[in-house]
Amino acid sequence: MIRNPAKSTTEGAPADVNRRRLLSSLSGVGLFGSAIIAVLSNLIFIKPRATYGQPNRFAIGKPEDFPAGARISLDTRRVCVVREGDKVAAISTTCTHLGCIVSVAETGFACPCHGSHYDQDGYVTSGPAPRALSWYQVTLAPNGDLVVDKDNEVEAGTYLKV
Amino acid sequence: MSTQTVIRSQKGWLALPENIWRSVFRNPLPSSDYGRSSTSFTNFFLHIHPVKVHRHSLKATYTWGLGLMASFLFLILVVTGILLMFYYVPSTTQAYDRMLDLRGTVAFGIFLRNMHRWAAHGMVAVVFLHMCRVFLTGAYKPPREFNWVIGVLLFLVTLFLSFTGYLLPWDQLAFWAITVGTSIAGYAPFIGKDIRFLLLGDSTVGQEALLRFYVLHVAVLPVVLTLLVTIHFWRVRKDGGLAKPEEEEAGAESAFGAQSGPVAVAAPMTMAVAAGAAGSASTTALPKRSFGIQGLVRGPLVKVGSLEDRTLFSWPNLFQAELLVFVISVAAILVVSLFFNAPLEEPVNVMHPPNPAKAPWYFLGLQEQVSYSAFWGGVGVPTIEVLLLLLVPYIDRKQAGIGQWFARERLLANTLFMTFAVINVVLVVIGTFFRGANWEFVSPW
Numbered sequence: 121m122i123r124n125p126a127k128s129t130t131e132g133a134p135a136d137v138n139r140r141r142l143l144s145s146l147s148g149v150g151l152f153g154s155a156i157i158a159v160l161s162n163l164i165f166i167k168p169r170a171t172y173g174q175p176n177r178f179a180i181g182k183p184e185d186f187p188a189g190a191r192i193s194l195d196t197r198r199v200c201v202v203r204e205g206d207k208v209a210a211i212s213t214t215c216t217h218l219g220c221i222v223s224v225a226e227t228g229f230a231c232p233c234h235g236s237h238y239d240q241d242g243y244v245t246s247g248p249a250p251r252a253l254s255w256y257q258v259t260l261a262p263n264g265d266l267v268v269d270k271d272n273e274v275e276a277g278t279y280l281k282v
Numbered sequence: 283m284s285t286q287t288v289i290r291s292q293k294g295w296l297a298l299p300e301n302i303w304r305s306v307f308r309n310p311l312p313s314s315d316y317g318r319s320s321t322s323f324t325n326f327f328l329h330i331h332p333v334k335v336h337r338h339s340l341k342a343t344y345t346w347g348l349g350l351m352a353s354f355l356f357l358i359l360v361v362t363g364i365l366l367m368f369y370y371v372p373s374t375t376q377a378y379d380r381m382l383d384l385r386g387t388v389a390f391g392i393f394l395r396n397m398h399r400w401a402a403h404g405m406v407a408v409v410f411l412h413m414c415r416v417f418l419t420g421a422y423k424p425p426r427e428f429n430w431v432i433g434v435l436l437f438l439v440t441l442f443l444s445f446t447g448y449l450l451p452w453d454q455l456a457f458w459a460i461t462v463g464t465s466i467a468g469y470a471p472f473i474g475k476d477i478r479f480l481l482l483g484d485s486t487v488g489q490e491a492l493l494r495f496y497v498l499h500v501a502v503l504p505v506v507l508t509l510l511v512t513i514h515f516w517r518v519r520k521d522g523g524l525a526k527p528e529e530e531e532a533g534a535e536s537a538f539g540a541q542s543g544p545v546a547v548a549a550p551m552t553m554a555v556a557a558g559a560a561g562s563a564s565t566t567a568l569p570k571r572s573f574g575i576q577g578l579v580r581g582p583l584v585k586v587g588s589l590e591d592r593t594l595f596s597w598p599n600l601f602q603a604e605l606l607v608f609v610i611s612v613a614a615i616l617v618v619s620l621f622f623n624a625p626l627e628e629p630v631n632v633m634h635p636p637n638p639a640k641a642p643w644y645f646l647g648l649q650e651q652v653s654y655s656a657f658w659g660g661v662g663v664p665t666i667e668v669l670l671l672l673l674v675p676y677i678d679r680k681q682a683g684i685g686q687w688f689a690r691e692r693l694l695a696n697t698l699f700m701t702f703a704v705i706n707v708v709l710v711v712i713g714t715f716f717r718g719a720n721w722e723f724v725s726p727w
Binding site: 167172198218231 | 458461462464465466468476479480483484485486488489490632633634635636637638639649652653654655656657719720721722
């Protein structure tokens with residue numbers, strides 16, 4: 121019961137036309153869909169699963185390394201460790217404007233790139249910076265090291281008692 | 283043609299060099315109109331041009347050769363770029379040393395780097411000027427709307443190419459310019475952070491970013507640019523050459539359809555078609571009739587002999603002009619590279635941004651805007667500007683004042699465009715000369 125293909129094209133029965141239309145639209149969807157999947161998989165491919173740079177969670181030393189009243193900027197880690205009495209916190213030193221490193225100034229923080237100024241708690245006092253500097257979670261590891269986790273932002277003014 | 287026949291009939295070893303030469307260059311140096319047509323028609327590199335061009339398109343004061351200049355600068359960039367790749371290593375520990383090597387040990391290294399740097403700066407400037415030229419002469423009007431769109435994309439790709447190349451020396455200038463630049467990308471709503479992460483391959487500028495920018499700079503973007511340039515050129519041909527005033531257009535049509543290659547209108551054209559169609563070997567007699575492709579070309583009907591022929595043969599008129607532009611472009615880059623060295627600052631120190639940390643000059647307008655508002659200056663306004671640019675030919679569809687500078691009918695459009703252009707240039711100037719430490723206003727004097 122194999123139909124003659126030549127016959128079907130010349131006769132052009134409505135059923136054939138419908139089937140042809142369905143098949144061509146299905147192949148259209150298939151091709152277009154494959155193209156989209158190809159693009160998406162490329163996007164997934166170029167998004168790194170592992171990064172090779174600085175880890176976002178790192179130890180910064182014992183609490184004793186930071187005397188009371190210290191504001192020590194760890195430039196390679198891009199955090200400023202603040203100790204007030206027996207409380208420790210870590211404030212980001214990455215300018216919220218365009219990612220330059222802010223320096224510790226008397227009034228708080230100052231960015232050399234576009235002149236943003238922040239107060240001691242990282243709130244913007246002047247300049248183009250759109251929001252306050254982030255505060256990161258500080259925890260005490262079992263071995264007594266302070267650990268900063270840059271993936272965990274905490275509210276400004278959150279200190280760890282040591 | 284007759285020469286060809288004579289040469290081919292020569293026998294013996296004495297004729298060998300001549301035979302080889304003739305097989306490579308199908309045409310002897312042309313001395314007749316037929317020869318001039320045939321030369322441009324049968325040469326791979328020349329046939330990108332029509333056999334004849336309109337006088338209007340050849341006027342230096344109409345185009346200033348800017349588009350061509352941009353493509354020649356790109357050619358210089360490709361050549362010097364490939365040469366530099368032989369010595370460059372995209373590694374944070376080696377890149378800077380390789381820059382020093384270019385300066386100290388590699389023969390012509392510093393000169394090649396200078397050429398590459400200055401040609402890149404020049405290309406950004408020339409592409410911008412070319413865009414201004416096309417706007418101010420109303421050359422984006424139908425049927426050339428989409429070619430304008432491709433042109434805008436080319437401008438963006440040029441900027442992105444320049445930007446990706448900026449990181450590669452891995453000096454302070456590079457590192458902080460890219461830190462600032464990618465942070466601007468991070469301000470885009472919803473996808474900004476992801477774009478930044480994809481671009482850098484990490485949360486900060488580092489080895490991954492260097493590698494990614496390198497691959498974009500030497501492989502991905504040049505291919506994209508080449509493809510777009512090809513389409514850009516091809517469309518110039520298919521849209522009937524450069525835009526010209528209507529009264530000129532009529533003259534051009536009468537001569538050879540819409541410039542889309544030789545057509546059977548004027549006598550030399552007919553012969554060119556014959557040579558092309560019948561192959562070079564057996565063109566003994568002129569065909570009684572030939573078919574051009576004017577039937578496929580848009581535009582008014584061919585009016586043979588009813589109007590003055592305002593066209594000239596591409597060989598030598600157009601090719602001479604192009605050679606002149608080429609020589610000027612290369613000479614300018616060579617001279618600038620002799621006298622000015624491409625900047626190279628201290629090696630990257632991620633702890634100490636220079637103050638002020640400035641992007642390359644063509645992004646300083648953007649950085650200036652960003653110092654007022656990061657979102658609006660860095661993302662909002664530029665996006666609106668690019669969208670407006672892309673839509674220009676679809677907003678302004680009035681067929682008037684095409685192909686002439688500062689046409690009266692286009693006063694409003696030209697004024698608006700110039701206002702935008704001047705504002706952007708002024709912002710660049712402010713950012714470059716009037717901004718000092720902490721991005722505070724300083725006087726350059």
